[in-house]
Amino acid sequence: ESSSSGELHMDVDGVFSQHFSRVISEKVRNTTKKLRDEGICTYKAPIGYLNTGNPRYKPFDPERAPLVRQIFEKYAEGTWSLADLARWANESGLVMRPVRRKRTVEEMLSDEEVVIDTVARPLTFNHIHKILTNLFYIGKVLGSDGVYIPSKSHSPLVSEDLFYKVQSLLN
Numbered sequence: 001e002s003s004s005s006g007e008l009h010m011d012v013d014g015v016f017s018q019h020f021s022r023v024i025s026e027k028v029r030n031t032t033k034k035l036r037d038e039g040i041c042t043y044k045a046p047i048g049y050l051n052t053g054n055p056r057y058k059p060f061d062p063e064r065a066p067l068v069r070q071i072f073e074k075y076a077e078g079t080w081s082l083a084d085l086a087r088w089a090n091e092s093g094l095v096m097r098p099v100r101r102k103r104t105v106e107e108m109l110s111d112e113e114v115v116i117d118t119v120a121r122p123l124t125f126n127h128i129h130k131i132l133t134n135l136f137y138i139g140k141v142l143g144s145d146g147v148y149i150p151s152k153s154h155s156p157l158v159s160e161d162l163f164y165k166v167q168s169l170l171n
Helices: 004-037 065-076 082-091 105-109 125-132 160-170
Strands: 140-142 148-150
Touching (some): 065 082, 065 125, 065 160, 082 125, 125 160
Antiparallel strands (some): 140 148
16 A cells, blocks of 8 residues: 555565565675684585585586696796796696676676586686685685695695795795
8 A cells, every 4th residue: 555554564565674674694704714613615615626506516627627736736847937838738628617698788688598608718827826726626615714634525626845845935
């Protein structure tokens, strides 16, 4: 109704909706914090691992994991630059995971269904640097307090010795 009683009813419904939204948000935050404290990966795994939909299970990607391991090994030799590694990775067929671009405003407002194809982008110098400095590859995940802790979701792709050798070369 457009009377004062109808408006009161809408106001009460709005308050209950806000409360429900806050309760759900709080439950999601608490569950995410609990999982992260346990060493469970609650975010997308980096290239070289598969995202199975189960945060407790992040297996190696059979196509990309060996190439990512080789990136660490080649950089540890001390003769490869990040640009050389990016070139080698692209020649070896290592690309980022396929993603879709964001829809434009016109596509969102369109009445027709818009199909956007996925694109696997080539690795760049910056991607290689992010790979080489990511602690995920030695079996650690970001905990709820921002500190990396041992993971229960995945196995290390490279040894800690190799990882820290690469870190010293990067510095």
